[in-house]
Amino acid sequence: MKNKLKFSTQNLHVGLRKSEPTFGSVVTPIYPSSTFQFPTAKEGALRFSGKKKGLIYSRFTNPTVYALEKKLAAIENGERALATSSGMAAITLTLLHHLKHGDSIIAHKVIYGGAFEFIAHILPKFGVTVHMVNANNRAEVESKIDKTTKVIYFETPTNPLLEIVDIQKLAEIGKKHGITTIVDNMFAPPPIQYPLDMGIDIVIHSLTKYIGGHSDVIGGAIIGSHKTIDPIFFQSYIFFGPTMSPYTAYFIIRGISTLEVRIRQQEKNALAVAHFLEAHPQVERVFFPGLDSHPQRTLVKRQMNGTGSVLSFLIKGGYKAGEKLVNNVELIALAVSLGCVESLIEHPASMTHSELTSQERTKAGIDDALIRISVGLEDPEDLIYDLKQAFEKV
Ligand SMILES: Cc1ncc(COP(=O)(O)O)c(C=O)c1O
Numbered sequence: 080m081k082n083k084l085k086f087s088t089q090n091l092h093v094g095l096r097k098s099e100p101t102f103g104s105v106v107t108p109i110y111p112s113s114t115f116q117f118p119t120a121k122e123g124a125l126r127f128s129g130k131k132k133g134l135i136y137s138r139f140t141n142p143t144v145y146a147l148e149k150k151l152a153a154i155e156n157g158e159r160a161l162a163t164s165s166g167m168a169a170i171t172l173t174l175l176h177h178l179k180h181g182d183s184i185i186a187h188k189v190i191y192g193g194a195f196e197f198i199a200h201i202l203p204k205f206g207v208t209v210h211m212v213n214a215n216n217r218a219e220v221e222s223k224i225d226k227t228t229k230v231i232y233f234e235t236p237t238n239p240l241l242e243i244v245d246i247q248k249l250a251e252i253g254k255k256h257g258i259t260t261i262v263d264n265m266f267a268p269p270p271i272q273y274p275l276d277m278g279i280d281i282v283i284h285s286l287t288k289y290i291g292g293h294s295d296v297i298g299g300a301i302i303g304s305h306k307t308i309d310p311i312f313f314q315s316y317i318f319f320g321p322t323m324s325p326y327t328a329y330f331i332i333r334g335i336s337t338l339e340v341r342i343r344q345q346e347k348n349a350l351a352v353a354h355f356l357e358a359h360p361q362v363e364r365v366f367f368p369g370l371d372s373h374p375q376r377t378l379v380k381r382q383m384n385g386t387g388s389v390l391s392f393l394i395k396g397g398y399k400a401g402e403k404l405v406n407n408v409e410l411i412a413l414a415v416s417l418g419c420v421e422s423l424i425e426h427p428a429s430m431t432h433s434e435l436t437s438q439e440r441t442k443a444g445i446d447d448a449l450i451r452i453s454v455g456l457e458d459p460e461d462l463i464y465d466l467k468q469a470f471e472k473v
């Protein structure tokens with residue numbers, strides 16, 4: 080077929096599905112082989128020199144993992160993707176590839192706790208200067224730019240406050256100053272948000288979340304054009320070795336088959352839970368991009384086609400009340416992670432964002448009374464019933 084496939088068709092068909100030659104398998108086969116035979120020594124030499132394409136060794140490329148990479152590049156409207164063993168592997172590899180001693184990075188002040196720890200506390204050990212800023216404040220971002228600035232890094236919506244960062248504005252700043260822009264797009268994966276189409280250079284994913292979708296794998300990805308991704312592959316990926324296992328790739332390929340229907344249903348369920356929470360007397364405030372009360376609704380509508388299914392809220396009564404609530408839910412699991420088919424609840428100050436000092440948390444606006452819920456595919460009436468009974472025990 081010559082037409083560009085639509086999103087849900089790409090999810091099923093891009094990759095190896097139609098081209099498995101031996102048995103005509105309709106699913107992508109798992110190739111566990113760590114190494115691949117060369118028919119002749121000359122062929123081996125050509126593959127090693129890059130003059131001829133072909134498999135060498137699974138730390139570089141594996142057919143099952145490659146099928147996933149093709150799918151990921153297609154769904155993000157990129158040209159090339161690299162699959163990694165975790166989302167953190169994708170983040171650390173991409174940043175270490177772009178930064179060296181004496182360089183500087185500008186990052187939005189609210190990002191995933193693990194990424195924050197790496198950027199704010201580990202990169203400085205390698206002589207990299209770090210500026211954590213409000214990335215929606217153009218003047219603040221531009222005031223930190225100088226000759227040493229190599230990367231602008233952010234997530235949107237942010238975790239856990241669901242604040243929206245203006246992708247197009249930061250892409251423009253990056254282009255104007257020749258700085259590589261990197262977005263962690265895990266919170267709003269396709270079909271919600273397409274940062275590469277908005278001018279961003281590199282998209283990062285934790286595939287552990289929406290894209291894998293079933294809480295049964297850990298994985299990550301780095302996606303962009305050949306110009307941005309090929310050097311990461313040749314100069315860093317094959318030497319750092321953050322390779323994904325073909326068994327993991329198989330599960331993620333399977334997860335992607337249902338990505339669109341899962342996300343759309345989870346978004347509907349999340350909106351129902353958000354409305355319930357917004358009307359609840361024990362709730363101070365709800366953060367969810369789908370609510371009219373979200374302070375950046377115009378930006379949500381401009382850069383997102385959807386909302387994702389993660390929301391957070393401030394419970395009246397602070398830390399103690401939050402602790403009681405999360406201890407008393409029965410259906411919703413008290414666990415970190417998000418975007419998967421089962422609903423999860425967590426307390427950022429003591430869990431996902433505990434790597435931040437309390438000062439850093441205050442600066443990032445993460446209150447001790449904040450609770451995060453990732454809404455899954457359960458019937459929303461059951462989720463609301465569960466929350467109601469837990470609130471009664473607070
Ligand atoms: C926004 C974001 N990026 C990256 C990661 C890290 O992903 P992984 O756990 O797959 O390493 C997380 C984990 O929760 C996250 O929330």
